[in-house]
Amino acid sequence: MTIILGLESSCDETAAALVTADRRILAHKLATQEAEHRPYGGVVPEIAARAHVEMLTPLIKAVFDEAGLALADVDAIAATAGPGLIGGVMVGLVTGKALSLASGKPLVAVNHLEGHALSPRLVDPSLEFPYLLLLVSGGHCQLLRVEGVGRYRRLATTIDDAAGEAFDKTAKLLGLGFPGGPAVERAAALGDAMAVPLPRPLLGANDPHFSFAGLKSAVLRAHQSGQWQVEDIAASFQQAVIDCLIDRTGKAIASSAGLTALVVAGGVAANQSVRTALEALAIDHGLPFVVPPLWLCTDNAAMIGWAGAERFAEGLTDGLDFVARPRWPLDPGAEKARGAGVKA
Secondary structure (H helix, E strand, O other): OOEEEEEEOOOOEEEEEEEEOOOOEEEEEEEEOHHHHHHHOOOOHHHHHHHHHHHHHHHHHHHHHHHOOOHHHOOEEEEEEEOOOHHHHHHHHHHHHHHHHHHOOOEEEEEHHHHHHHHHHHHOOOOOOOEEEEEEOOOOEEEEEEEEOOEEEEEEEEOOOOHHHHHHHHHHHHOOOOOHHHHHHHHHOOOOOOOOOOOOOOOOOOOOOEOOHHHHHHHHHHHHHOOOOHHHHHHHHHHHHHHHHHHHHHHHHHOOOOOOOEEEEOHHHHOHHHHHHHHHHHHHOOOOEEOOOHHHHOOOHHHHHHHHHHHHHOOOOEOOOOOOOOOOOOOOOOOOOOOOOOOO
16 A cells, blocks of 8 residues: 655645545644744744744654654655745645655646645545535635646635735734734624625625635725724624635636536635635535545645645655745646736
8 A cells, every 4th residue: 555755844834644545544743833924913924934944754654653754664755836935835845855855756746725625535445536625724715626636726826915814914903913814703793794795805706716805905904993802803803814715716706617616725714704705605516515624624644645646646755855845836828817916
C-alpha cells in the first residue's frame, strides 16, 4: 500500500502526516502558533517561519513513532511548495527535499490550494469529478470547477480581500481577539444579524467574483460610530459575508453544467452558519453538499499527504530544483477579474 509523508508549513500551522492511498490517516501531528501571534492580532511572517523551523522536525519524528514506521517505509514525500508566506513555505519544502535526497524517495511539490481542493476526496470515496469547489480561507476566496487531479478551471475569485481575511480584520477592529474567525462567530451568536446596515459587495453582478474590502471598511465605520453593540456588528458582518457567498456560488452553479457536488473547503468552512447556508444552497440546486470534517477544513498535513498520493498515482513527481512559490494559482490561464488587485 502506498504511503505518503505530508508536510504543511504555508502559514501559521506546522504539520506532518502519514497518509495511505486507500484513504487511511496513519498519523497526524499539528502545532499551532496562536500564542506567538496573539499579541499582534495577526500572523507575523518572520515569527511563523522561525516556529516552523523549530517544530517541523519533532512533528515528523512523532508521526513516524505513532505509526510505527520509518522514512524507508514511505513511497514519496509531499510538501507544500506554495502559495503562502514564503519563509514558511521554504522551511517545509527544503525539509521535504532533504528527506527525499536522504531516502531516495520521490518528492511531490504540492500546491496548498490543491490540498484543499482534493481534501474532500480523502474522506468521501464516492466524490467524483467534476465538482464545484468554494475555496474560502484567510488567503483565498475562489470558485473552481475541479475536473481532475491537476485540472482546475477558475470560475471566480476575489478582486481584493478573501473572506477569511475579512473575518480576521473584523475581529481585530472589534477587539474580539485572535484567531479572528472563531471569535467573530462566537460574538455573532449573541447579536442581531439585521441590526447594522452593511453592504453586500457585487451582489447580483453577472460574474460570480467576490469583494470584501468595502465590507471591512463599513464594519470600521459602524464600530467608530458607537451606534451599535459589538455583537450586533459581528452578526451583521457574518450575515453579509454569507449573503455574498450564497449569491456568488449560486451564480457559478447556474453557469457550470454536469456538476457532481458542491464542495466547500478552507478555514471559513469551519463556520457553522456559513456551512448551513451553503448546504441549503446545494439542496436548492439538487446537488450533494460535501464538506470535510472541521479539522480538515483548516490547514493540515493530511490534505497535503492526500494530494501527494493523488498526484503520485498519476506519476506526477518533482525534482529537487523545484522552487517555493509565494503565489501559485491552480488555474494560471484564468482571465484576471476586472478590478482585481495583485493578490487576486
